[in-house]
Amino acid sequence: VDPDVNPYSMGAGNPPPALTGREDQEQQFRTLLARLAGGLSDRSMIVSGLRGVGKTVLLLEFEGIAKDAGWTAPRPIEIKSDTDFRSELADAAYQALLQLSARRALGDRLRSFTGLLRGFKVGASSDGGVEFSFDPAAVSGSTGDLERDLMYLFEELGQTAREHETGVVFLVDEMQFLAREELEAVAAAMHRMSQTKLPIALVGAGLPQLPGLVGEAKSYAERLFAYPRLGPLSEDAARQALVAPSEARGVSWCDEALARIISESGCYPAFIQAYGKEAWNHAPGSPIRAIDILDAEPLVLAQLDEEFFHVRFEKATDREREYMAAMADIGDGPYRTADIAERLGRRLSYTSAPRDSLIKKGLIYSPDYGQVDFTVPKFSPFMRRRYPLHEGKRDP
Numbered sequence: 501v502d503p504d505v506n507p508y509s510m511g512a513g514n515p516p517p518a519l520t521g522r523e524d525q526e527q528q529f530r531t532l533l534a535r536l537a538g539g540l541s542d543r544s545m546i547v548s549g550l551r552g553v554g555k556t557v558l559l560l561e562f563e564g565i566a567k568d569a570g571w572t573a574p575r576p577i578e579i580k581s582d583t584d585f586r587s588e589l590a591d592a593a594y595q596a597l598l599q600l601s602a603r604r605a606l607g608d609r610l611r612s613f614t615g616l617l618r619g620f621k622v623g624a625s626s627d628g629g630v631e632f633s634f635d636p637a638a639v640s641g642s643t644g645d646l647e648r649d650l651m652y653l654f655e656e657l658g659q660t661a662r663e664h665e666t667g668v669v670f671l672v673d674e675m676q677f678l679a680r681e682e683l684e685a686v687a688a689a690m691h692r693m694s695q696t697k698l699p700i701a702l703v704g705a706g707l708p709q710l711p712g713l714v715g716e717a718k719s720y721a722e723r724l725f726a727y728p729r730l731g732p733l734s735e736d737a738a739r740q741a742l743v744a745p746s747e748a749r750g751v752s753w754c755d756e757a758l759a760r761i762i763s764e765s766g767c768y769p770a771f772i773q774a775y776g777k778e779a780w781n782h783a784p785g786s787p788i789r790a791i792d793i794l795d796a797e798p799l800v801l802a803q804l805d806e807e808f809f810h811v812r813f814e815k816a817t818d819r820e821r822e823y824m825a826a827m828a829d830i831g832d833g834p835y836r837t838a839d840i841a842e843r844l845g846r847r848l849s850y851t852s853a854p855r856d857s858l859i860k861k862g863l864i865y866s867p868d869y870g871q872v873d874f875t876v877p878k879f880s881p882f883m884r885r886r887y888p889l890h891e892g893k894r895d896p
């Protein structure tokens with residue numbers, strides 16, 4: 501079928517033509533906003549899941565839902581290992597302020613905010629799109645202590661939003677990359693919001709280790725947030741994700757073609773889009789048949805290798821790669837760390853360095869004590885296929 505009108509979306513963070521199977525999370529988010537708007541408290545959300553399950557596009561969906569509900573939603577903040585979180589938050593808060601002041605002039609409030617935000621931006625480069633053309637003598641409420649500053653910022657913002665009969669939702673992606681004290685500050689600020697019932701919500705998204713990290717930061721965080729976990733789509737939702745976009749363009753699918761994609765993709769959204777895209781390009785016309793899927797498959801796998809698996813693999817050092825090869829060599833996860841050490845012919849203590857750094861880089865996580873697994877679905881067959889463990893090859 502004509503590639504020019506191919507609706508499927510490959511690539512991290514690209515909104516799908518039909519976002520399916522996330523109705524529960526969407527409903528939970530709507531309820532959160534409605535309750536906060538009504539002066540009731542509710543738990544903000546920490547969404548977690550493996551790579552490619554649709555965390556980022558769900559955050560974008562939430563941004564749209566929030567705006568439709570009359571809320572103010574700055575663009576999602578994506579945390580990277582070198583993110584200046586204070587400054588990113590200041591930018592987001594400033595965006596929120598501009599959206600609020602577009603409704604009604606903020607007057608004195610804007611002035612005092614600017615002082616506060618200045619404090620947030622101290623030491624940060626000024627190319628973040630926030631301009632402070634105000635009197636530098638404007639009172640700065642910032643203390644330099646992130647936890648207190650964030651609490652204060654959220655309180656001010658929350659009160660302003662309340663006066664404007666709206667609320668503000670912060671969206672934080674790749675949240676597992678926040679430092680411990682940053683997670684503490686976020687939890688403390690949100691704790692304050694739940695006590696004061698101010699209309700500030702926060703949705704964080706990240707890898708499966710995120711809920712544990714948040715819980716370790718502040719013990720009360722366990723009750724403060726709801727922790728929806730995103731997994732593969734249901735078969736129905738997977739089918740819908742394929743059928744709805746093509747139906748809109750007058751193209752249909754044979755049942756066997758859909759069944760093949762469902763089984764091969766394991767209903768992981770990223771894989772579904774990859775199959776959808778190539779199958780569409782390969783099929784001579786409607787309906788798309790099982791044979792078209794089989795024809796397209798080598799290309800799908802080659803593309804996934806490059807765009808989904810290899811980019812992760814490249815982040816690892818030689819020693820980390822060897823550790824991952826040993827994991828894959830055992831079979832599919834989760835893996836006992838002791839078994840991995842044994843497979844490498846090393847002591848457990850020797851293997852803790854690559855394990856810890858792989859966790860920090862977000863390539864693996866620990867689902868349970870003494871266990872690890874890949875954060876990328878179907879990563880172990882990729883490793884076996886492309887980078888098998890070489891017996892006898894050990895680094896010095």
Ligand SMILES: Nc1ncnc2c1ncn2[C@@H]1O[C@H](COP(=O)(O)OP(=O)(O)OP(=O)(O)O)[C@@H](O)[C@H]1O
Pocket residue numbers: 509510511512513514515516517518519520521522549550551552553554555556557558741769770771773
């Ligand atoms: N519910 C869904 N229905 C259909 N397609 C989806 C759905 N969720 C995600 N996708 C598609 O799957 C791909 C991966 O989505 P996304 O980038 O949001 O995943 P992610 O969990 O953020 O991954 P990563 O951890 O790598 O950032 C995208 O192409 C997206 O369009």
Ligand SMILES: [Mg+2]
Pocket residue numbers: 512513555556557673
């Ligand atoms: Mg993402």
